[in-house]
Amino acid sequence: MRIPLTKYGLPEAAVFPAIVLTAMILVACLSSLVPGLGVWIIISVEAVLGAILIWVLSFFRDPYRICPKDANLLLSPADGRVTDIEIVKEGDYIGENAIRIGIFLSIFNVHINRSPCNAKVERISYKKGRYKNAASPESGRVNESNNLYIIRRDNPQDRLIVRQISGAIARRIVCATKEGHELSGGEKFGMIKFGSRTELYVPARTDVKCLVQTGDKVKAGQTALVRYE
Numbered sequence: 726m727r728i729p730l731t732k733y734g735l736p737e738a739a740v741f742p743a744i745v746l747t748a749m750i751l752v753a754c755l756s757s758l759v760p761g762l763g764v765w766i767i768i769s770v771e772a773v774l775g776a777i778l779i780w781v782l783s784f785f786r787d788p789y790r791i792c793p794k795d796a797n798l799l800l801s802p803a804d805g806r807v808t809d810i811e812i813v814k815e816g817d818y819i820g821e822n823a824i825r826i827g828i829f830l831s832i833f834n835v836h837i838n839r840s841p842c843n844a845k846v847e848r849i850s851y852k853k854g855r856y857k858n859a860a861s862p863e864s865g866r867v868n869e870s871n872n873l874y875i876i877r878r879d880n881p882q883d884r885l886i887v888r889q890i891s892g893a894i895a896r897r898i899v900c901a902t903k904e905g906h907e908l909s910g911g912e913k914f915g916m917i918k919f920g921s922r923t924e925l926y927v928p929a930r931t932d933v934k935c936l937v938q939t940g941d942k943v944k945a946g947q948t949a950l951v952r953y954e
Contacts, residue, residue, distance in 0.1 A: 731837055733899045733916040734785030745778040780832075784919070787837055792911025792946040796879040799841040799951035800911055801943040802887045803923035805830040809862045810939060812929050818848075818874050819884050822929040826950055828943060829860045829922055830892075836916045838889060839946040840908035841925055844875035847884075849904055856891055865890050865924055871898045873914070878907065881953065886926035889917050911946030927951050 752770050792800060805828040815823035830836055854869040869891040877883050889898045898921075902914040917923070927933060934952045937943065943950065 729787050729789075730782065730785045731787035731913075731916060733837070733901065734918070741781045742778055745774055745781065749774045749778075784832065784836065786835060787913075788835060790911070790944070790946050792839070793949065794910065795949075796843065796910075797953045798910075798949040799885070799925065799927060799953075800839065801828065801945050801948040801950050802838050802841050802925055803828045803830055803943070803945050804834040804836070805923070805943060807937050807939055807941045807943060808860055808922075810935060810937070811862070813926075815886070815926055818886060819926060819928055823886075823926040824929045824933065824935055824951070825865075826925045826927075826935070826937065827862055827865065827922060828924070830917065832919055835945065836918065836921065837913050837945055838887070838915045838917070838923060840875070840910060840912045840914055841885065841887065841950070842910045843878040844885065844908050844910075845878055846873055846875050846902055846904055846906045846908065848872075848874040849900060849902075850874070851898070851900075854891075858892065860892075860922070864892065864922055868892070868922075869898065871900050871915075873900070873902070875908070881932075883928050886924075888924040888926070889915065890922040890924065891917060892919070892921040913946075925950060 808829045809827040811825050812822055813825045850872045852870050855867045857864045871889040873887040875885050897918045900915040932954050934954055936949050
């Protein structure tokens with residue numbers, strides 16, 4: 726089955742493989758110009774370059790997914806591993822204490838970000854910052870980040886925050902939606918290139934139940950993080 730590449734990965738999805746392919750061709754040409762160069766050295770170098778090529782292409786993969794349509798669920802906004810779940814103060818937008826669910830995306834995860842529910846984008850806020858290890862909760866406070874302030878279009882019409890955070894390797898956040906745009910649950914809205922972190926903020930109330938634990942692996946648009954009861 727063919728797995729398409731995301732448009733958010735351009736131009737890297739085209740430039741990086743071209744560079745690797747060029748290097749592979751140069752190594753092959755070098756073997757004919759330098760007779761004493763060992764065959765196994767050439768094979769080893771070509772194998773390493775081939776593995777890098779496969780990884781670069783797989784990083785920008787955009788697999789087809791069927792997203793649950795249950796309006797009582799909040800879906801994961803990213804692939805990866807849940808690293809922390811905390812109750813934090815969020816008076817600026819949500820207006821009350823919030824459950825913050827942090828998800829770390831390794832360089833091997835799909836890096837597409839998806840909307841956790843049917844929502845309207847009220848505001849988008851980008852902040853420059855550092856590039857600390859995205860597995861640490863501290864990275865959410867000090868790293869380069871992009872906040873999507875969204876409001877649920879289903880009841881209860883809660884205010885939520887999805888935060889895209891750069892990691893130690895990532896250097897570019899892609900946000901392809903706009904203020905005022907309406908997103909469907911599981912709809913793609915951007916990506917973070919290379920290792921990164923995504924956080925979901927939801928009001929901490931008795932009718933809001935967190936369905937995941939620290940260490941759980943999640944998939945964007947498919948794994949339910951929260952259920953309204």
